[in-house]
Amino acid sequence: MTDQVDVVVIGAGHNGMAAAGYLAREGKKVLVVERMAKVGGMTSSGYMIPEAPNHLVTPCAVELLFARKSGIIEDFELAKFGLKTVDPDPTYAYLHPDGSSIALFYDYHRTAEDIARINRNDGKAYLEFMKTLNVMMDIGFPMMMAEPGRPDMKNLSKIIGSAVRNVRLKDELVALSKATADQVACERFEHPATIALLLGIAAGAGPVDDDGNAAAYMIFAVTHKYGTGKPIGSLQSFSDALARSIEASGATIQLNAPVAEIIVDDGAAKGVRLEDGRVIRAKMVIATCDPRTAMRLTTPGGVDRALMQRIEHAPSNRSNAAPFLANIAMSGPLSLKKHQDLRHDDADLNKAVGLIGTPEEVRDSFATARRGDIPDRHAMSLSPLSNSDPTQAPPGGSLAYVYLPAMAVDAREGWSPALKDKTMSSVISHLGEYYDGLDAEVGRFVETAREREKRLNVTNGCVTHIDFGALRSGVHRPATGFGGPKPPFPGFLIGGAGAHPGGGVSGIAGRIAANRALRELKKMK
Known part of the structure; x- marks a missing residue:
């Protein structure tokens, strides 16, 4: 059986659905094929604990964050299709071992005041730091939104305008974009608690000792201005709303439809063959799955060997450090032991993401992961999801989402059930110092x-598909020849986290892929 569409999109993650939705709104016939039984990919959730069938597990992302600014929520009218969010304020809180805390409020002046209670100099430094980060956001977000190699005038004017207005910060911004997160934190701040707050946030974007990782501090500016946006009913409700929206626009989603081959004929992508034998012919193929997985699906010998090898050598968790995730279901409430009681204000830290880990513990987590070892103490965060959204746990129960940004992809002794249990015992013991x-x-x-x-089906379990880095950004993401306006080979585009601007929930990569596909389709007329 053979079907014919304008565009087939591989993967019903949020980028795949965004690409399909934008194309459908332009009148194109679009089919999204998804290997799993539900939409969402890394923005999906489910009841995945047999012993706790009414606790809703989120195995990847839990926050919208960049989607609050990218326009995807408004473009697809997701509120109309069922999306509701909750926004705890403070959003995050660093929990110091001595019981003190630093809360990340919407109002960064309040956060600066919180820091000043611990270290007056750091409080003043945070205000200055935020001036720089706000400019970085004003320049950086339009750069994220712009198509690499083909910037539109709207985003280009925003970038130029902000750069001109803030020319006095030029050297500071350049230094920030090139530095390690650890370096910047230690340059600007004195107290270990303040440094730990910064490193705890930056660690989510990769090793804190990698050059260029300090650019992750833009997250502070985005969080202060837009909040994190936790969907009621988990990220699955976001994905479900997006699916309903794009289907209303005319796109079709087929679940349980793994791709066996991306058909490449005479050097051009012509569609896909599913594992059940069905063939979908298409003028364009957009792969929003892991780029390495996508290229391996192409017809053997159909794509230039140099392009194949270029993707094969693109880094995915190259440092051997990757997120380690746990959802813990409890029959009773979850609350902080002492940090809430020691607050000087009415901030509710029991709804905030708790950041745990001293600067030394953050650094050690990446160092031990590189060696393949498991640390005794951990750098991690705990999101008390059911405290802000009770729908994610049964009445009287609670749910904790625990995120460790740096754990060995390949443990020295190999990941066995026994090692997982030992690691989790250590994690829970550490968390138990902070939470009841x-x-x-x-x-x-x-x-x-x-x-x-x-x-x-992501290489090395890399949540961003391809590692972040100055050499893997813009037209060079996921690799040179794949990230520019021109398809790497006719009829084929990359449109997921492995493309610009990278990981995180924004839908920008899907939008860029859709715009590129529209231009290619126009040429085919």
Whole structure:
């Protein structure tokens, strides 16, 4: 059986659905094929703990963040299609071992005041730092939104305008974009708690000692201005709303439809063959899955060997450090032991993401991961999801989403059930120094990078598909020849986290892929 469409999109993650939605709104016949039984990809959730069937597990992303600014929510009228969010304020809170805390409020002046209670100089420094980060956001977000190699005048004018208005910060911005996150934190701040707050946030974007990683501090500016946006009912409700919206626009989504081959004939992509034998012919193929996976699906010998090798050598968790995720289901409430009681204000830290880990523990987490070892103490965050959204746990129960940004992809002794249990015992013991309620655990979902690789078909379990870095950005993401306006080979485009601007929930990569596909389709008329 053979079907014919204008565009076939591989992957019903949020970028794939965004690409399909933008194309459908332009009147194109679009089919999204998804290997799993539901939409969402890394923005999906489910009831995945047999012992706790009413606790809603989120195995990847939990926040919208960049989607609050990218326009995807408004473009697809997601509120109309069921999306509702909750926005705790403060959004994050660093929890110091001595019981003190630093809260990340919408109002960064309040955060500066919070920091000043611990260190007056750091409080003043944070205000100055935010001036720089706000400019970085004003320049950086239009750069994220712009198509690499073909910037539009709207975003280009924003970039130029902000750069001109803030020319006095030029050297500071350049230095920030080239530095390590650790370097910048230590240059600007004195107290370990303030440094730990910065490193705890930056660690989510990659190793804090990588050159250029300090650009991750733009997250502070975005969070202060737009909040994080946690969907009621988990990220799955966001994905479901997006699916309903694009289907209303005319796009079709087919689940349980793994791709066996991206058909390449005479050097051009012509469609896909599914594992069930069905063939979908298409003028364009947009792959929003892992780029390495996509290229391996192409017809053997159909794509230039140099392009194949270029993607094969693109880094995915090259440092051997990757996120380690756990969802812990409890039969009772979850609350902080002492940090809430020691607050000087009415800030509710029991709804904020708790950042745990001293500067030394953050650094050590990446160092031990590179060696393949498991640390005794951990750098991590705990999102008390059910405290702000009770729908994610049964009445009286609670759910904790635990994120460790740096754990070995390949452990020295190999990841076994025994090592996972030992690691989780260490994690829960550490968390127990900060939170009450973990002893009421009824079940857990834990996923190593290798398990994520198998479940989601992403190389080395890399949540951004391709590592971030100055050499893997813009037209060079995922690799030179793949990220520019021209398809790497006729009829084929990359449109997921492996493309510009990278990981995170924004839908920008999908929008860029859709615009490129529209131009290519126009040439075919």
